[in-house]
Amino acid sequence: MAAAVEVHDLQKRYGTLAAVDGIDFTVSPGTVFAFLGPNGAGKTTTTEILEGLRNRTAGTVSVLGLDPWSQGVALHRRIGVIPQDFRFFEKITPKEAIEYYRTLFHTVRDPHALLERVELADKANARFESLSGGQKQKLGLALSLVNDPEICFLDEPTTGLDPHARRSIWAVIRALRKEGRTVFLTTHYLEEAELLADRVAIIHHGRIIASGTPNEIIEKYGGPERLRVEAPPSLASYLTTKLGIPASAEDGRVEIELHSKEDALKVLSTIDASGIPWHGFETRHDTLEDVFVRLVGQMDEGALRSEGSA
């Protein structure tokens, strides 16, 4: 099946700044693709190029087989978009907004059903200016669905939402996927990407630094499993000298890497034998967030080093 989104060597320059610096990726139809990255990484720039809202400096882009910039009119009938910081006419209510879009797209959508779907039905007749940030975002989501899109582009749809509202947006995204739509999502919340996405790409300074399924990324870039106990820092040095495995102490916790099952038993018995008071142990894997923080951190350090040496 042809890819829903195909990007090859995409570049976008603002003067000397390479906001997007040669990225490649593919999104398969019917999947959720999450684009992760710190502030200013180039997520919105990339997303808007895919939506046909910005032109690119170089590279090829195909969305549903169309060139978003030159074939935007045809593309826009088939995609749904929530921009980051969605804004609308201040004096217009969600119900009127949906009726407006419905007429523009010439579709028959029940405004009430759409608002129910994003849990905004109770604000159907409130003016946009009086909606909370999360409610505005929900209206953006509802509007993006008016034309029954094949691909939904959601630029940080849950930023600033309370945990409940985030979960309701997640439910909508899952439902969209179930209906066979493709979802292109940007987010700062690693947990969100891990929960929702089939594939993830991490972008930093305009370059993709890691991509794959969340598990693939964790496996490839994540560290080994670790054991964590609450104990004073002296335990860390004790373990290091005793076992020869690096241990670290932070915030009243001591953490040590486990490379095998035997390690776990050895570590626990050594801790117990140390005579240092400890309690509450847990083992944990790297999450996408750990990987993200580590990868981005490494890149920034690398950049600092090369700047320093230059």
Added chain:
Amino acid sequence: MNPRRIGADFRITALSYFRNPVALFFSLIFPIILIGLFGLIFSATGTTAVNLAVLNEDHNSPESVAFLHALNETKLVKVQVESVAPSDFSSWLGQNDYPVGLVIPAGFQSNYTSHTSTNVTLFTDPQDASASGEVEFAVTGVANQFNLDAACGSTTCAPIIGIAGASVGSAVYTYIDYLIPGLIGFSILTSPMFSMVDITSSYRKEGIFRELSLTPLTRAEWLTSRILWYTLLTFVTAGIMIGAGAYLFGAHVLITAQLVPFLIAGPFLFVALGMLAGSVARTPESAALIGNIITFPMMFLSGTFFPVSSFPSGLQEFARILPLYYVIDGMNQVMLFSNTARAFTDVVVVLAIALVFFVLSIRLFKWRDE
């Protein structure tokens, strides 16, 4: 161009408008305030008396002298009795720089005492609308007083002293008559210009245009819906102004279907110009600046508050390059002078400029960044 989409956008525009008290004030209340303000300043409170040349053909009969005395008493005019051949009076006034003249007809006294109607003739210069307005106000007031004094006992009788007008044209114009087409022009200019400049730049900043670009609505449709909306507003505003002028100051302008082309072509022109100004600017602030630079000269120099013909000739030349001049001149032609031919030329000029601005603004105005 799809009428369904234009209609949907028109509805959203109208709803936004009705929910915005400031916008409502400026289109419904402000016109009345303008008319009231300028009407009061220039037609009723004349602070300096206007020299009124009078030809008394009733040979200083006591009633005619009393009439002139009463006129002087209004302090609005200063009567100067002249002796000129009646047939030369009109041109004599022009040569001697009198903006207004009055003829008391022969038989004034005998007609007055016998309750036979008689007309004094007021010569006015439409180019000096404020003087004409003051004098007409004074003469009407005094004539009314005389008519009341002569009331035929308990029975009411028709007014005796009437006022006939004479001038370059055929009607008597008061300043307020002139003011009405001028102020309609003023609102045709300001209401679309200010809000289009504002909307165009702030919608872009807020990303609302980007939103709209993702729908099938086209820029031409969006602009058309605005033009329709401001045309509707202009009709309402013009109606209010004509009504307020007539009710408050007894303005008499011709309400004619020939006005309609101007009430459509005018908003068309300034919606397109406002969008053009808003789209060449990069920020809302610079848009407002560009908008003001375009709007302010037109606001005062196109015949809005004072007839262009009363300007020094250099300024008159300048006025002719201002698009609003043709809107107001055309409305003057149809509302005051019934000069259809000249009005037709005016409307063609307005439409031509409007089309150019429309095409330019559609080309320059982008929903999305490059």
